[in-house]
Amino acid sequence: MVLMSDYNINFNDGIVPVVVQDFDTGDVLTLAYMDRNALEMTMKTGYAFYYSRSMKRIHMKGEVSGNTQKVMEIYQDCNDNSLLIKVKKDGPACHTGNNSCFYRKLGEPKVDGNIDYSLEILLRLEDLVRKRMKDPVNGSYTNYLIDSGDENIRKKVGEEAIETILASGRDRIVYETADLLYHLIVFLAFNNVSLFDVMNELNRRSK
Known part of the structure; x- marks a missing residue:
């Protein structure tokens, strides 16, 4: 392994x-960016x-869409300031559903995306909770929960779970589920578990 x-x-x-290239076809898939941590995570996980x-923020390609990219090779350019990675992709590389982000000639119209990114809010919420853990804000309910400790956070998750299963009517179910998901994300973050860890486990079970 390269360190x-x-x-x-x-x-x-x-x-x-x-520059992201299809390992099998040589097609250029997209132009992305990495910081040092993103590169380290890529090398550690292989994705x-x-x-x-x-x-x-850093995100795993496909964390919402499921269209992950398994990294086969990584190259650095002659000036050491850009990278080329060759990947085996699981699904389209572009959020529009096209094989590549470079699917249209200059001047041709865009197409509407067909990937549902509604779950992105969970990742933004997770980021916010982790920021509150690192830099507390006076009056923040999230910081109140964190300061109350693990036992109380677990209790709140249990309370919200009960309120969710007892909810009656679509609107109330939606409302209580939102409360449950928020408290669950706080619980996970407090115990140093990420949504990525949970998604990995779900992915393992689906195979």
Whole structure:
């Protein structure tokens, strides 16, 4: 296994551009970005992790869509400031459902995306909880829960679970489920468990 100490990458402004290529066909799939942590996670897991400049966080490719990319080879360029990775992809590389993000010639219209990113809110919520753990905010309910300790957090998850199964009517079920998911994410973060860990377990069971 290649270690971070075995090479030198110039992370200009903290990130480097990454050209992603299909290992089997040679097709260019997308242009992404990595910071040092994203590269380390990619090398550790064997799956592509990128740094999102819009969301300002690391994400695993396919964490919402399921269209993961297994990394086969990683190359660095002659100036040590960009990467080329060759992947075996599980599903389309583009959020539009196209094989590649470069699916249209210059001037041709875009197509609407067909991937449901509604679960992205859970990842943003997880990020927020972890930020509150690192940098507490006065008056934050999340910080109140964290400060109350593991036993109380577990109790709240149990209470919310009971309220959810006792809820009557669609709107109430939606409301109580949102409460349950929030408290569950706090519980996971408090115990150093990520949604990625849970998704990995679900993926393992589906095989």
